[in-house]
Amino acid sequence: MLFIYKLLAKLIRIASKMVGKKGTDLPGKIIRKFNNNILKDLTKNFEEIVFVTGTNGKTTTSNLIGHSLKNSGVEIVNNFEGANMLDGIISTFAIQSKKNSKIAIIEIDEGSIKKVLQYVTPTKFVFNNFFRDQIDRFGEIDTLIETIGTELDGKNIQLILNSDDPFVTRLSKYGVNNIFFGIDKNAYSFQDTGITESKFCPKCNNELTYEHIHYSQLGHYNCLNCGFKRHDVNYSVTKAIVNPLISLSINDSEMFTTSQLGDFNIYNMLSAYATLATIGLPKSDIISGLSSYTSNNGRMQTIKHKDEKVTLLNLAKNPAGMNVSLSIANSMDKNIKLNYLLVLNDNGADGYDISWIWDSDFEILKKQNIKNIVCSGKRAKELALRLKYTDIDVNIIVNENIKEAVEKLKTFNETYNIAIPNYTALVETQKELESK
Numbered sequence: 001m002l003f004i005y006k007l008l009a010k011l012i013r014i015a016s017k018m019v020g021k022k023g024t025d026l027p028g029k030i031i032r033k034f035n036n037n038i039l040k041d042l043t044k045n046f047e048e049i050v051f052v053t054g055t056n057g058k059t060t061t062s063n064l065i066g067h068s069l070k071n072s073g074v075e076i077v078n079n080f081e082g083a084n085m086l087d088g089i090i091s092t093f094a095i096q097s098k099k100n101s102k103i104a105i106i107e108i109d110e111g112s113i114k115k116v117l118q119y120v121t122p123t124k125f126v127f128n129n130f131f132r133d134q135i136d137r138f139g140e141i142d143t144l145i146e147t148i149g150t151e152l153d154g155k156n157i158q159l160i161l162n163s164d165d166p167f168v169t170r171l172s173k174y175g176v177n178n179i180f181f182g183i184d185k186n187a188y189s190f191q192d193t194g195i196t197e198s199k200f201c202p203k204c205n206n207e208l209t210y211e212h213i214h215y216s217q218l219g220h221y222n223c224l225n226c227g228f229k230r231h232d233v234n235y236s237v238t239k240a241i242v243n244p245l246i247s248l249s250i251n252d253s254e255m256f257t258t259s260q261l262g263d264f265n266i267y268n269m270l271s272a273y274a275t276l277a278t279i280g281l282p283k284s285d286i287i288s289g290l291s292s293y294t295s296n297n298g299r300m301q302t303i304k305h306k307d308e309k310v311t312l313l314n315l316a317k318n319p320a321g322m323n324v325s326l327s328i329a330n331s332m333d334k335n336i337k338l339n340y341l342l343v344l345n346d347n348g349a350d351g352y353d354i355s356w357i358w359d360s361d362f363e364i365l366k367k368q369n370i371k372n373i374v375c376s377g378k379r380a381k382e383l384a385l386r387l388k389y390t391d392i393d394v395n396i397i398v399n400e401n402i403k404e405a406v407e408k409l410k411t412f413n414e415t416y417n418i419a420i421p422n423y424t425a426l427v428e429t430q431k432e433l434e435s436k
């Protein structure tokens with residue numbers, strides 16, 4: 001009977017895609033109408049089901065774990081498209097699972113845990129973080145964690161916990177053989193330490209004492225009132241460098257360089273490492289997986305060229321996105337020269353008004369060690385004019401043809417390029433960068 005539901009799910013998926021939908025939730029929604037226990041049936045032969053959650057980074061962490069396993073030839077089910085609520089998870093199992101599927105890596109929305117755990121009990125559960133500001137939609141954070149704790153209690157789930165987050169550590173009493181991860185005090189200084197509000201003990205509400213803060217409430221803490229404290233860790237980042245790709249040493253091992261940007265990804269890397277090691281993947285496979293993973297959608301994507309050069313590609317379609325993209329290289333060693341490719345179109349989907357580039361903070365570039373900036377796309381000249389107003393002292397090249405602009409970029413000798421296209425320029429820029 002199960003194969004009929006799976007077939008139905010696949011057909012609905014195809015039909016949804018034909019009408020231009022993503023088709024990630026609808027298959028699950030419909031087959032659940034026929035069989036309310038469908039998720040239970042779909043998952044009963046799995047040996048390892050790993051759930052990954054947290055306010056930030058769950059998609060990246062889950063995809064890092066999924067990619068590393070696939071990269072090592074392990075057959076898995078993985079909701080890499082981010083469909084992380086009940087129906088999306090049902091769709092994922094219905095569409096992807098095969099006879100020999102034994103391992104699932106599933107990202108789950110914090111607010112869906114109670115619902116999903118009615119039908120399936122994971123073997124492992126990864127908790128990255130709980131941030132108060134973004135969690136308001138679920139009500140009080142304490143209530144959320146209480147609810148999650150009640151769901152986990154007595155189910156013999158191995159928890160993989162970010163020990164640096166007091167909210168996460170609080171869940172440890174509900175798991176068995178828990179694994180803890182965290183970042184050493186002197187391993188890395190985060191650029192943005194977040195709001196410095198008072199942080200309170202999740203057990204007794206007394207103000208926590210911090211020996212070290214990484215950012216927000218993440219750090220090395222203890223409660224002088226009840227003794228609640230950061231748990232000793234099994235996996236720790238002992239050294240991290242962001243230049244602008246993240247390089248890591250875990251448990252004092254040799255450093256490896258990943259394809260990830262942005263220092264908040266250090267936690268995602270560590271979380272994925274701890275999970276993969278706990279599953280039993282050999283260390284060399286873990287490092288190979290974590291080193292090679294990048295997005296493929298032009299958002300913080302790393303493209304490695306055959307001559308060891310690297311282009312970092314990030315879409316920007318408004319001033320905020322542009323400022324983030326222009327800041328990527330701020331963490332780079334100032335002795336390393338780099339090049340930029342800026343691509344601006346003004347097609348319908350971009351909005352014909354491109355005056356937003358005048359609200360973007362191109363002055364950020366003045367603090368970086370830049371050799372060339374190539375301006376391309378239909379409004380290349382406007383970009384060049386904007387740069388002129390920053391008074392920046394670099395070689396500016398204007399070529400409206402994207403293919404030729406990318407070819408020019410590839411002739412430069414520097415190791416790092418940063419490419420920032422707007423919406424309709426992205427696909428062509430990406431295609432040309434990826435072509436050999």
Ligand SMILES: [Zn+2]
Nearest residue numbers: 201204223226
């Ligand atoms: Zn306390």
